[in-house]
Amino acid sequence: MRAIISDIHGNLEALEAVLADIDALGIREIYCLGDIIGYGPNPCECVDRIMNCKLTLLGNHDQAALFDPEGFNAQAERAIFWTRKQLENDRSPQGERRWEFLGELPRVHREPKLLFVHGSARNPLNEYVFPEDIYNQKKMEKIFVMVDHFCFQGHTHIPGVFTEQLNFLAPEEINNTFTLGTEKVLVNVGSVGQPRNHDPRSSYVILDGDQLSFRQVEYDIKTTVAKIYAISDLDNFLGDRLLDGR
Numbered sequence: 001m002r003a004i005i006s007d008i009h010g011n012l013e014a015l016e017a018v019l020a021d022i023d024a025l026g027i028r029e030i031y032c033l034g035d036i037i038g039y040g041p042n043p044c045e046c047v048d049r050i051m052n053c054k055l056t057l058l059g060n061h062d063q064a065a066l067f068d069p070e071g072f073n074a075q076a077e078r079a080i081f082w083t084r085k086q087l088e089n090d091r092s093p094q095g096e097r098r099w100e101f102l103g104e105l106p107r108v109h110r111e112p113k114l115l116f117v118h119g120s121a122r123n124p125l126n127e128y129v130f131p132e133d134i135y136n137q138k139k140m141e142k143i144f145v146m147v148d149h150f151c152f153q154g155h156t157h158i159p160g161v162f163t164e165q166l167n168f169l170a171p172e173e174i175n176n177t178f179t180l181g182t183e184k185v186l187v188n189v190g191s192v193g194q195p196r197n198h199d200p201r202s203s204y205v206i207l208d209g210d211q212l213s214f215r216q217v218e219y220d221i222k223t224t225v226a227k228i229y230a231i232s233d234l235d236n237f238l239g240d241r242l243l244d245g246r
């Protein structure tokens with residue numbers, strides 16, 4: 001049994017709540033699909049905790065902090081430059097380990113029948129697969145052809161299951177459970193630190209054999225929002241959106 005998390009985005013309160021939930025369930029194996037940092041007020045602390053995961057992939061915000069942001073809006077770009085400054089300012093051995101950890105993250109991980117990416121099977125780092133893409137048959141066919149069986153991804157911050165028959169199943173529509181069968185599926189695990197499915201709770205997935213369970217976890221949002229408000233380089237909107245999960 002393993003927990004699959006993604007898109008922490010520097011939100012320490014959310015991450016700690018999710019890690020506590022995972023621990024309470026007795027799960028010791030955690031996979032992180034990337035975007036540890038960006039947007040949120042605690043990048044260093046979040047990287048420190050994610051270092052303990054069994055697997056961590058590179059997300060587009062992680063890459064942007066290492067190099068330069070491309071295709072980011074002004075708010076996201078300012079947040080990345082601020083995030084980079086926090087990482088650079090720590091010249092301690094732990095600070096060096098953070099940079100080394102981020103710099104060595106892979107973009108893709110494969111296991112029998114399982115593919116793990118941040119964005120999509122076609123573009124592991126940057127491609128978004130939104131629920132409305134079920135109406136874009138050509139796009140979805142090109143993605144599914146690159147998936148042998150099951151692909152786990154994040155990036156959109158919207159949890160759910162995409163089937164090869166071009167259906168999108170939100171967690172609330174399937175009672176938060178799904179059984180992996182013979183059909184190819186894409187599983188978006190949602191976001192720990194910045195949900196965008198209009199549910200402010202953190203989201204992640206448990207994989208137990210062929211059984212998927214979507215988990216939603218409450219956390220101290222107001223503390224995270226207050227931290228964001230107190231940092232001039234982080235737009236207040238990045239805090240406001242947490243309250244509504246948007």
